Amino acid sequence: MDQVLPYLILAASLAANLFLFFSLKREIQVLRVKHGELSVRLQAAEEKEGEPLAEGIPAPRRAGFNLNTRVQAMRLWRQGEPPERIATLLGVPCKEVELLIRVRRMAAGSATPVQP
Secondary structure (H helix, E strand, O other), rough: OOOOOHHHHHHHHHHHHHHHHEEEHHHHHHHHHHHHHHHHHHHHHHHHOOHHHHHHHOOOOOOOHHHHHHHHHHHHHHHOOOHHHHHHOOOOOHHHHHHHHHHHHHHHHHHOOOOO
């Protein structure tokens, strides 16, 4: 029995490897079929729209304020520029400039010591 045990283990491991190999092949075949179906559906959708779907995706929205823009906005505001002009100069929405100014005023107001 001691001489047969290594061969049984080898046969069992080979059988397990063959099972895994063929199950992997089956999964790959299923994924190829799904990929083909999705490619056909994508081409049909592009033909229906008249333009490729990738070109129809809107560009990501530009980020508003970063640290440099915020510093420039505050510098212009301290120089007396109106929020509309600051927004135009920096290329950011006017509402964001107004919000930044409001937050700055609130922060400056809370920084003052409270009198008893």
